Amino acid sequence: MEKEKFPMRINKYLASKKYCTRREADTLIEKGLVMLNGKRAVLGDKVQENDVVDVKFRQKKYKYYAYNKPRGVITHSPQEGEVDIASTIGLKGVFPIGRLDKDSEGLIILTDDGRITDSLLNPDEAHEKEYLVATKEELAENFKKKMESGVDIEGYMTKPAIVRVLGTNKFSIALTEGKKHQIRRMCAALGYVTARLQRRRIMNISLAGLKQGQYRPITGKSLSDFLQSLGF
Template sequence: MEEIRINKYISKSGVCSRRAADKLINEGHVTINGVVAETGSKVTEKDIVRIDDVIINLIKDIKVYAFYKPVGYISSLSDEQGTGIASFLPQGMGLFPVGRLDKDSEGLMLITNDGNLMNEILNASNGHEKEYIVTTRQKFNNDFLIKMAKGVPITNRATGKKIITAPCKTEALEDNSFKITIIQGLNRQIRRMCGYFDIDVVSLKRVRIMNIMLGNMRPGELKELTQSELIKLRRMLEKV
Protein backbone atom coordinates (compact mmCIF):
# COMPACT_ATOMS: atom_id res chain seq x y z
CA MET A 1 0.00 0.00 0.00
CA GLU A 2 1.31 3.46 -0.89
CA GLU A 3 1.57 6.14 1.75
CA ILE A 4 -1.70 7.82 2.71
CA ARG A 5 -2.50 10.63 5.11
CA ILE A 6 -3.15 9.54 8.66
CA ASN A 7 -6.70 10.93 8.75
CA LYS A 8 -7.59 8.93 5.64
CA TYR A 9 -6.03 5.80 7.17
CA ILE A 10 -8.16 6.17 10.31
CA SER A 11 -11.27 6.81 8.23
CA LYS A 12 -10.63 3.72 6.09
CA SER A 13 -10.23 1.68 9.27
CA GLY A 14 -13.91 2.34 9.98
CA VAL A 15 -13.28 4.08 13.31
CA CYS A 16 -14.63 7.50 12.37
CA SER A 17 -14.85 10.13 9.64
CA ARG A 18 -11.82 12.10 8.44
CA ARG A 19 -13.06 15.19 10.26
CA ALA A 20 -13.35 13.24 13.51
CA ALA A 21 -9.91 11.73 12.84
CA ASP A 22 -8.42 15.22 12.47
CA LYS A 23 -9.84 16.12 15.88
CA LEU A 24 -8.30 13.01 17.46
CA ILE A 25 -4.95 13.84 15.83
CA ASN A 26 -5.02 17.48 16.96
CA GLU A 27 -5.86 16.40 20.52
CA GLY A 28 -2.86 14.05 20.61
CA HIS A 29 -4.77 10.76 20.80
CA VAL A 30 -3.08 9.25 17.73
CA THR A 31 0.43 7.78 17.54
CA ILE A 32 2.41 6.29 14.65
CA ASN A 33 5.05 3.77 15.73
CA GLY A 34 4.93 5.28 19.22
CA VAL A 35 5.31 8.89 18.07
CA VAL A 36 2.43 11.36 18.43
CA ALA A 37 0.96 11.94 14.97
CA GLU A 38 0.64 15.33 13.34
CA THR A 39 -1.90 16.58 10.82
CA GLY A 40 -0.54 15.61 7.42
CA SER A 41 1.50 12.64 8.68
CA LYS A 42 1.54 9.74 6.23
CA VAL A 43 1.52 6.01 6.92
CA THR A 44 1.60 2.63 5.20
CA GLU A 45 0.28 -0.78 6.25
CA LYS A 46 3.65 -1.48 7.88
CA ASP A 47 3.23 1.34 10.38
CA ILE A 48 1.59 0.75 13.77
CA VAL A 49 -1.19 3.27 14.32
CA ARG A 50 -2.80 3.61 17.73
CA ILE A 51 -5.65 5.69 19.13
CA ASP A 52 -5.22 5.90 22.90
CA ASP A 53 -3.07 2.73 22.86
CA VAL A 54 -5.59 0.76 20.76
CA ILE A 55 -4.07 -0.51 17.50
CA ILE A 56 -6.05 0.54 14.42
CA ASN A 57 -6.06 -1.71 11.37
CA LEU A 58 -7.47 -1.06 7.92
CA ILE A 59 -10.70 -2.85 7.10
CA LYS A 60 -9.89 -4.91 4.03
CA ASP A 61 -13.42 -6.20 3.58
CA ILE A 62 -16.06 -3.55 4.24
CA LYS A 63 -19.54 -4.98 4.67
CA VAL A 64 -22.92 -3.25 4.52
CA TYR A 65 -26.15 -5.15 5.15
CA ALA A 66 -29.86 -4.43 5.13
CA PHE A 67 -31.51 -5.89 8.24
CA TYR A 68 -35.19 -6.31 9.10
CA LYS A 69 -35.40 -5.59 12.83
CA PRO A 70 -38.36 -7.43 14.35
CA VAL A 71 -40.71 -5.87 16.90
CA GLY A 72 -39.56 -6.53 20.48
CA TYR A 73 -35.83 -6.04 19.88
CA ILE A 74 -33.79 -2.96 20.67
CA SER A 75 -31.57 -1.62 17.91
CA SER A 76 -28.27 -1.96 19.82
CA LEU A 77 -26.25 -5.17 19.77
CA SER A 78 -27.10 -6.32 23.29
CA ASP A 79 -28.75 -5.48 26.60
CA GLU A 80 -29.32 -7.14 29.97
CA GLN A 81 -32.69 -8.54 28.85
CA GLY A 82 -31.18 -10.24 25.81
CA THR A 83 -33.29 -8.25 23.37
CA GLY A 84 -30.40 -6.86 21.33
CA ILE A 85 -29.92 -7.73 17.66
CA ALA A 86 -26.49 -9.40 17.97
CA SER A 87 -27.97 -12.90 17.64
CA PHE A 88 -29.13 -12.06 14.10
CA LEU A 89 -25.67 -10.94 12.93
CA PRO A 90 -22.49 -12.80 11.89
CA GLN A 91 -19.88 -12.73 14.65
CA GLY A 92 -16.25 -11.64 14.45
CA MET A 93 -16.77 -9.07 11.68
CA GLY A 94 -16.98 -5.92 13.79
CA LEU A 95 -20.53 -5.17 12.65
CA PHE A 96 -22.68 -2.52 14.29
CA PRO A 97 -26.07 -0.92 13.57
CA VAL A 98 -26.40 2.46 11.86
CA GLY A 99 -28.83 4.56 13.89
CA ARG A 100 -31.73 3.27 15.93
CA LEU A 101 -35.26 1.94 15.65
CA ASP A 102 -37.28 1.74 18.85
CA LYS A 103 -38.22 -1.59 20.42
CA ASP A 104 -41.90 -1.33 19.47
CA SER A 105 -41.10 -0.60 15.81
CA GLU A 106 -39.90 -2.85 13.02
CA GLY A 107 -38.28 -2.65 9.66
CA LEU A 108 -35.14 -1.60 7.86
CA MET A 109 -31.80 -0.94 9.55
CA LEU A 110 -28.36 -0.75 7.98
CA ILE A 111 -25.58 -2.84 9.52
CA THR A 112 -21.92 -2.24 8.70
CA ASN A 113 -18.31 -2.44 9.87
CA ASP A 114 -17.53 0.95 8.28
CA GLY A 115 -17.60 3.68 10.92
CA ASN A 116 -17.08 6.42 8.35
CA LEU A 117 -20.14 5.33 6.38
CA MET A 118 -22.15 5.19 9.60
CA ASN A 119 -21.21 8.76 10.54
CA GLU A 120 -22.06 10.11 7.09
CA ILE A 121 -25.51 8.50 7.14
CA LEU A 122 -26.26 9.59 10.71
CA ASN A 123 -25.23 13.22 10.19
CA ALA A 124 -28.61 14.92 10.57
CA SER A 125 -27.49 17.95 8.57
CA ASN A 126 -27.15 15.76 5.48
CA GLY A 127 -30.93 15.42 5.19
CA HIS A 128 -31.07 11.71 4.33
CA GLU A 129 -34.59 10.40 3.80
CA LYS A 130 -36.14 7.63 5.88
CA GLU A 131 -39.58 6.31 4.93
CA TYR A 132 -42.11 4.63 7.25
CA ILE A 133 -45.52 3.00 7.08
CA VAL A 134 -47.66 3.97 10.09
CA THR A 135 -50.88 2.31 11.25
CA THR A 136 -52.98 4.20 13.81
CA ARG A 137 -55.69 3.24 16.27
CA GLN A 138 -57.92 6.12 15.22
CA LYS A 139 -59.03 7.11 11.75
CA PHE A 140 -57.66 10.44 10.56
CA ASN A 141 -58.47 13.03 7.91
CA ASN A 142 -56.33 14.81 5.35
CA ASP A 143 -55.93 17.82 7.64
CA PHE A 144 -53.94 15.64 10.04
CA LEU A 145 -51.49 14.66 7.28
CA ILE A 146 -51.13 18.26 6.10
CA LYS A 147 -50.28 19.43 9.63
CA MET A 148 -47.86 16.52 10.14
CA ALA A 149 -46.06 17.45 6.92
CA LYS A 150 -45.66 21.10 7.93
CA GLY A 151 -43.96 20.26 11.24
CA VAL A 152 -45.08 19.48 14.77
CA PRO A 153 -43.93 20.95 18.12
CA ILE A 154 -42.21 18.32 20.25
CA THR A 155 -39.50 18.32 22.91
CA ASN A 156 -35.96 17.54 21.82
CA ARG A 157 -35.06 15.05 24.55
CA ALA A 158 -31.35 15.63 24.01
CA THR A 159 -31.63 19.34 24.88
CA GLY A 160 -34.97 19.56 26.69
CA LYS A 161 -36.06 22.36 24.36
CA LYS A 162 -39.26 22.60 22.34
CA ILE A 163 -38.68 22.40 18.59
CA ILE A 164 -40.76 22.19 15.44
CA THR A 165 -39.99 19.05 13.47
CA ALA A 166 -38.63 19.60 9.97
CA PRO A 167 -41.14 19.56 7.10
CA CYS A 168 -41.75 16.03 5.83
CA LYS A 169 -43.78 14.13 3.24
CA THR A 170 -47.01 12.32 4.09
CA GLU A 171 -49.36 10.19 2.02
CA ALA A 172 -52.59 8.46 3.05
CA LEU A 173 -52.74 4.71 2.39
CA GLU A 174 -55.99 3.88 4.22
CA ASP A 175 -58.18 5.76 6.67
CA ASN A 176 -55.93 4.59 9.52
CA SER A 177 -52.62 4.08 7.69
CA PHE A 178 -50.18 6.49 6.06
CA LYS A 179 -46.68 6.80 4.66
CA ILE A 180 -44.29 9.38 6.09
CA THR A 181 -40.82 10.38 4.89
CA ILE A 182 -38.61 12.29 7.34
CA ILE A 183 -35.05 13.61 7.33
CA GLN A 184 -34.63 13.81 11.10
CA GLY A 185 -34.08 11.01 13.58
CA LEU A 186 -35.34 12.27 16.92
CA ASN A 187 -36.18 9.75 19.62
CA ARG A 188 -39.59 8.16 18.88
CA GLN A 189 -40.24 11.13 16.61
CA ILE A 190 -43.17 9.83 14.55
CA ARG A 191 -45.02 8.43 17.58
CA ARG A 192 -44.63 11.75 19.38
CA MET A 193 -45.73 13.73 16.31
CA CYS A 194 -48.89 11.62 16.11
CA GLY A 195 -49.40 11.94 19.86
CA TYR A 196 -49.54 15.71 19.54
CA PHE A 197 -52.81 15.20 17.62
CA ASP A 198 -54.04 12.50 20.05
CA ILE A 199 -53.43 9.82 17.42
CA ASP A 200 -52.11 6.50 18.78
CA VAL A 201 -49.63 4.52 16.70
CA VAL A 202 -50.43 0.80 16.53
CA SER A 203 -47.54 -0.20 14.28
CA LEU A 204 -44.60 1.56 12.68
CA LYS A 205 -42.41 0.02 9.99
CA ARG A 206 -39.38 1.62 8.36
CA VAL A 207 -39.37 0.64 4.68
CA ARG A 208 -36.58 2.79 3.21
CA ILE A 209 -33.31 4.47 4.16
CA MET A 210 -32.10 6.69 1.30
CA ASN A 211 -32.00 4.34 -1.71
CA ILE A 212 -32.14 1.10 0.28
CA MET A 213 -35.56 -0.57 0.39
CA LEU A 214 -36.95 -3.15 2.82
CA GLY A 215 -38.81 -4.80 -0.04
CA ASN A 216 -40.01 -8.32 0.70
CA MET A 217 -37.51 -9.03 3.48
CA ARG A 218 -38.82 -10.91 6.51
CA PRO A 219 -38.34 -10.07 10.21
CA GLY A 220 -34.84 -11.09 11.32
CA GLU A 221 -33.51 -11.35 7.76
CA LEU A 222 -30.05 -9.97 6.95
CA LYS A 223 -29.12 -9.25 3.33
CA GLU A 224 -25.84 -7.86 2.01
CA LEU A 225 -26.25 -4.82 -0.20
CA THR A 226 -25.66 -5.37 -3.90
CA GLN A 227 -22.78 -3.58 -5.59
CA SER A 228 -25.19 -1.27 -7.41
CA GLU A 229 -27.03 -0.40 -4.17
CA LEU A 230 -23.75 0.38 -2.43
CA ILE A 231 -22.43 2.50 -5.31
CA LYS A 232 -25.64 4.54 -5.42
CA LEU A 233 -25.63 4.94 -1.62
CA ARG A 234 -22.06 6.27 -1.65
CA ARG A 235 -22.84 8.63 -4.55
CA MET A 236 -25.78 10.05 -2.61
CA LEU A 237 -23.51 10.62 0.39
CA GLU A 238 -20.90 12.35 -1.78
CA LYS A 239 -23.48 14.83 -3.11
CA VAL A 240 -24.14 16.27 0.33
Protein backbone atom coordinates in the same frame (compact mmCIF):
# COMPACT_ATOMS: atom_id res chain seq x y z
CA MET B 1 -19.48 22.59 3.68
CA GLU B 2 -17.48 23.90 6.63
CA LYS B 3 -13.86 24.71 5.78
CA GLU B 4 -11.33 22.43 7.45
CA LYS B 5 -9.38 24.05 10.27
CA PHE B 6 -5.63 23.53 10.46
CA PRO B 7 -3.51 22.40 12.18
CA MET B 8 -5.48 19.16 12.55
CA ARG B 9 -4.60 15.94 14.35
CA ILE B 10 -3.50 13.39 11.80
CA ASN B 11 -6.11 10.79 12.78
CA LYS B 12 -8.86 13.40 12.38
CA TYR B 13 -7.36 14.42 9.03
CA LEU B 14 -7.44 10.84 7.71
CA ALA B 15 -11.04 10.44 8.89
CA SER B 16 -12.05 13.72 7.25
CA LYS B 17 -10.57 12.48 3.96
CA LYS B 18 -12.62 9.28 4.40
CA TYR B 19 -9.63 6.95 4.47
CA CYS B 20 -10.86 5.34 7.68
CA THR B 21 -12.20 6.09 11.16
CA ARG B 22 -10.02 7.87 13.72
CA ARG B 23 -9.48 4.62 15.62
CA GLU B 24 -8.46 2.84 12.42
CA ALA B 25 -6.14 5.76 11.63
CA ASP B 26 -4.40 5.33 15.00
CA THR B 27 -3.79 1.66 14.17
CA LEU B 28 -2.35 2.53 10.75
CA ILE B 29 -0.06 5.14 12.34
CA GLU B 30 1.13 2.67 14.98
CA LYS B 31 1.94 0.17 12.20
CA GLY B 32 4.04 2.78 10.39
CA LEU B 33 1.75 2.92 7.37
CA VAL B 34 1.18 6.69 7.42
CA MET B 35 3.77 9.17 6.17
CA LEU B 36 3.72 12.91 6.89
CA ASN B 37 5.89 14.97 4.53
CA GLY B 38 7.94 11.90 3.71
CA LYS B 39 8.53 10.86 7.33
CA ARG B 40 6.82 8.18 9.36
CA ALA B 41 3.93 9.76 11.26
CA VAL B 42 3.45 9.23 14.98
CA LEU B 43 0.34 9.43 17.13
CA GLY B 44 -0.49 13.04 17.94
CA ASP B 45 1.13 14.53 14.83
CA LYS B 46 -0.67 17.57 13.47
CA VAL B 47 -1.24 18.26 9.79
CA GLN B 48 -0.89 21.73 8.29
CA GLU B 49 -2.94 22.73 5.25
CA ASN B 50 -0.09 22.26 2.76
CA ASP B 51 1.39 19.10 4.28
CA VAL B 52 1.58 15.88 2.27
CA VAL B 53 0.06 12.79 3.88
CA ASP B 54 0.52 9.34 2.33
CA VAL B 55 -1.22 6.17 3.47
CA LYS B 56 0.51 2.95 2.48
CA PHE B 57 -2.20 0.34 2.79
CA ARG B 58 -4.76 -1.50 0.75
CA GLN B 59 -8.17 -0.21 1.73
CA LYS B 60 -10.26 -2.70 3.67
CA LYS B 61 -13.17 -4.30 1.86
CA TYR B 62 -16.15 -3.45 4.02
CA LYS B 63 -19.38 -5.41 4.40
CA TYR B 64 -22.89 -3.95 4.26
CA TYR B 65 -26.22 -5.64 4.96
CA ALA B 66 -29.89 -4.67 4.96
CA TYR B 67 -31.61 -6.24 7.99
CA ASN B 68 -35.31 -6.38 8.84
CA LYS B 69 -35.44 -5.90 12.62
CA PRO B 70 -38.45 -7.58 14.25
CA ARG B 71 -40.49 -5.80 16.87
CA GLY B 72 -39.17 -6.55 20.35
CA VAL B 73 -35.51 -6.78 19.30
CA ILE B 74 -33.12 -4.21 20.81
CA THR B 75 -30.74 -2.33 18.52
CA HIS B 76 -28.08 -1.48 21.12
CA SER B 77 -27.21 -2.26 24.75
CA PRO B 78 -29.84 -4.85 25.76
CA GLN B 79 -30.78 -5.21 29.41
CA GLU B 80 -31.12 -8.55 31.17
CA GLY B 81 -33.75 -10.68 29.46
CA GLU B 82 -33.79 -8.58 26.27
CA VAL B 83 -32.77 -9.78 22.81
CA ASP B 84 -30.48 -7.68 20.62
CA ILE B 85 -29.67 -7.83 16.91
CA ALA B 86 -26.29 -9.51 17.44
CA SER B 87 -27.91 -12.51 19.12
CA THR B 88 -30.49 -13.01 16.34
CA ILE B 89 -28.17 -13.14 13.32
CA GLY B 90 -25.15 -15.20 12.34
CA LEU B 91 -23.07 -12.26 11.15
CA LYS B 92 -19.79 -11.50 12.90
CA GLY B 93 -17.94 -8.20 13.09
CA VAL B 94 -20.80 -5.95 11.98
CA PHE B 95 -22.84 -3.42 13.93
CA PRO B 96 -26.07 -1.47 13.35
CA ILE B 97 -25.92 2.13 12.12
CA GLY B 98 -28.51 4.14 14.02
CA ARG B 99 -31.41 2.85 16.07
CA LEU B 100 -34.95 1.58 15.93
CA ASP B 101 -36.72 1.47 19.28
CA LYS B 102 -37.84 -1.85 20.75
CA ASP B 103 -41.47 -1.46 19.65
CA SER B 104 -40.55 -0.49 16.08
CA GLU B 105 -39.53 -2.76 13.23
CA GLY B 106 -37.95 -2.62 9.82
CA LEU B 107 -34.77 -1.65 8.05
CA ILE B 108 -31.42 -1.35 9.79
CA ILE B 109 -28.06 -1.08 8.00
CA LEU B 110 -25.47 -3.49 9.40
CA THR B 111 -21.81 -2.93 8.54
CA ASP B 112 -18.22 -3.00 9.73
CA ASP B 113 -17.58 0.39 8.09
CA GLY B 114 -17.43 2.96 10.86
CA ARG B 115 -16.62 5.70 8.34
CA ILE B 116 -20.25 6.05 7.24
CA THR B 117 -21.77 6.53 10.70
CA ASP B 118 -21.52 10.31 10.94
CA SER B 119 -22.54 10.99 7.35
CA LEU B 120 -25.57 8.70 7.55
CA LEU B 121 -26.83 9.93 10.92
CA ASN B 122 -25.93 13.62 10.71
CA PRO B 123 -29.25 15.53 10.28
CA ASP B 124 -27.45 18.27 8.36
CA GLU B 125 -26.85 15.75 5.55
CA ALA B 126 -30.65 15.39 5.08
CA HIS B 127 -30.61 11.72 4.05
CA GLU B 128 -34.17 10.49 3.55
CA LYS B 129 -35.73 7.64 5.52
CA GLU B 130 -39.24 6.32 4.90
CA TYR B 131 -41.62 4.72 7.41
CA LEU B 132 -44.97 2.94 7.32
CA VAL B 133 -47.18 3.87 10.27
CA ALA B 134 -50.52 2.71 11.64
CA THR B 135 -52.40 4.60 14.35
CA LYS B 136 -55.10 3.41 16.74
CA GLU B 137 -57.34 6.31 15.70
CA GLU B 138 -58.69 7.26 12.27
CA LEU B 139 -56.77 10.03 10.55
CA ALA B 140 -58.43 13.42 10.25
CA GLU B 141 -58.74 15.16 6.88
CA ASN B 142 -56.07 17.70 7.82
CA PHE B 143 -53.63 15.08 9.18
CA LYS B 144 -51.44 14.99 6.05
CA LYS B 145 -51.11 18.78 5.91
CA LYS B 146 -50.21 19.06 9.58
CA MET B 147 -47.61 16.29 9.48
CA GLU B 148 -46.00 17.57 6.28
CA SER B 149 -45.72 21.19 7.39
CA GLY B 150 -44.02 20.37 10.71
CA VAL B 151 -45.18 19.44 14.20
CA ASP B 152 -44.17 21.04 17.49
CA ILE B 153 -42.80 18.25 19.69
CA GLU B 154 -41.93 19.63 23.10
CA GLY B 155 -40.65 22.92 21.73
CA TYR B 156 -38.95 21.58 18.61
CA MET B 157 -40.60 22.15 15.22
CA THR B 158 -39.96 19.20 12.94
CA LYS B 159 -38.72 19.76 9.40
CA PRO B 160 -41.07 19.39 6.41
CA ALA B 161 -41.85 15.78 5.50
CA ILE B 162 -43.58 13.87 2.71
CA VAL B 163 -46.74 12.04 3.82
CA ARG B 164 -49.01 9.67 1.89
CA VAL B 165 -52.29 8.59 3.47
CA LEU B 166 -52.76 4.87 2.73
CA GLY B 167 -55.97 4.14 4.63
CA THR B 168 -58.22 5.31 7.41
CA ASN B 169 -55.45 4.85 9.97
CA LYS B 170 -52.33 4.17 7.88
CA PHE B 171 -49.79 6.47 6.27
CA SER B 172 -46.20 6.59 5.05
CA ILE B 173 -43.82 9.38 5.95
CA ALA B 174 -40.40 10.29 4.54
CA LEU B 175 -38.13 12.27 6.87
CA THR B 176 -34.68 13.82 6.57
CA GLU B 177 -34.09 13.94 10.32
CA GLY B 178 -34.34 11.49 13.18
CA LYS B 179 -35.09 12.85 16.63
CA LYS B 180 -35.64 10.24 19.33
CA HIS B 181 -39.06 8.60 18.85
CA GLN B 182 -39.84 11.43 16.43
CA ILE B 183 -42.75 9.90 14.52
CA ARG B 184 -44.42 8.59 17.67
CA ARG B 185 -44.04 12.03 19.26
CA MET B 186 -45.38 13.78 16.15
CA CYS B 187 -48.43 11.54 16.16
CA ALA B 188 -48.95 12.03 19.89
CA ALA B 189 -48.76 15.81 19.51
CA LEU B 190 -51.66 15.59 17.05
CA GLY B 191 -53.68 13.28 19.29
CA TYR B 192 -52.83 9.88 17.79
CA VAL B 193 -51.38 6.72 19.35
CA THR B 194 -48.93 4.80 17.15
CA ALA B 195 -49.95 1.15 16.85
CA ARG B 196 -47.24 0.06 14.40
CA LEU B 197 -44.11 1.70 13.01
CA GLN B 198 -41.95 0.11 10.33
CA ARG B 199 -38.95 1.66 8.59
CA ARG B 200 -39.18 0.76 4.91
CA ARG B 201 -36.26 2.63 3.36
CA ILE B 202 -32.98 4.37 4.15
CA MET B 203 -31.96 6.51 1.18
CA ASN B 204 -31.90 4.09 -1.79
CA ILE B 205 -31.84 0.92 0.36
CA SER B 206 -35.23 -0.71 1.00
CA LEU B 207 -36.59 -3.78 2.75
CA ALA B 208 -37.44 -5.19 -0.71
CA GLY B 209 -39.26 -8.30 0.47
CA LEU B 210 -37.06 -9.15 3.45
CA LYS B 211 -39.01 -11.10 6.05
CA GLN B 212 -38.62 -10.21 9.71
CA GLY B 213 -35.25 -11.30 11.04
CA GLN B 214 -33.79 -11.77 7.55
CA TYR B 215 -30.86 -9.87 6.05
CA ARG B 216 -29.22 -9.57 2.65
CA PRO B 217 -25.89 -8.16 1.44
CA ILE B 218 -25.95 -4.70 -0.13
CA THR B 219 -23.89 -4.95 -3.31
CA GLY B 220 -23.55 -3.71 -6.87
CA LYS B 221 -25.17 -0.47 -7.99
CA SER B 222 -27.27 -0.23 -4.83
CA LEU B 223 -24.09 -0.14 -2.76
CA SER B 224 -22.18 2.21 -5.06
CA ASP B 225 -25.11 4.67 -5.16
CA PHE B 226 -25.49 4.44 -1.38
CA LEU B 227 -21.81 5.14 -0.71
CA GLN B 228 -21.63 7.89 -3.32
CA SER B 229 -24.55 9.68 -1.64
CA LEU B 230 -22.61 9.48 1.62
CA GLY B 231 -19.52 10.99 0.01
CA PHE B 232 -17.47 7.82 -0.53
